[in-house]
Amino acid sequence: MENDMLTPAQIAAIAAKALDEKKARDVKVLKTTEQTVLADYFVICNGTSSTHIKALVDEVDKQLSEAGEPPMRREGLRSDIWVLMDFGCVIVHVFTDEARKFYNLERLWSDAEVVDVSSLPSP
Secondary structure (H helix, E strand, O other): OOOOOOOHHHHHHHHHHHHHHOOOEEEEEEEOOOOOOOOOEEEEEEOOOHHHHHHHHHHHHHHHHHOOOOOOEEEOOOOOOEEEEEOOOEEEEEEOHHHHHHHOHHHHOOOOEEEOHHHOOOO
């Protein structure tokens, strides 16, 4: 798969699947292409503890790195409440329940399309 570039939708699908496999809560994929130049997709979820959040982030990193798309940046690893992983065209947000309610990205990006994860193409 090294020479094949993944599409933004495939990157979002791999991230969402990795989060689901590690029992992330309330995984949402927002298509933000029309709303911002920051990213084509936001993948948002909750972890149940700092240990769970680290496991979720590590799994997304592992699966996308193996697919040839390592994160460009990871932020918030020491904060334990919100970790952001930047894959260029896809940004993955892993929150605690409280932080997700506080930052409320779904409301902030309420005009973005909520994507059914099963409709995303697999690599």
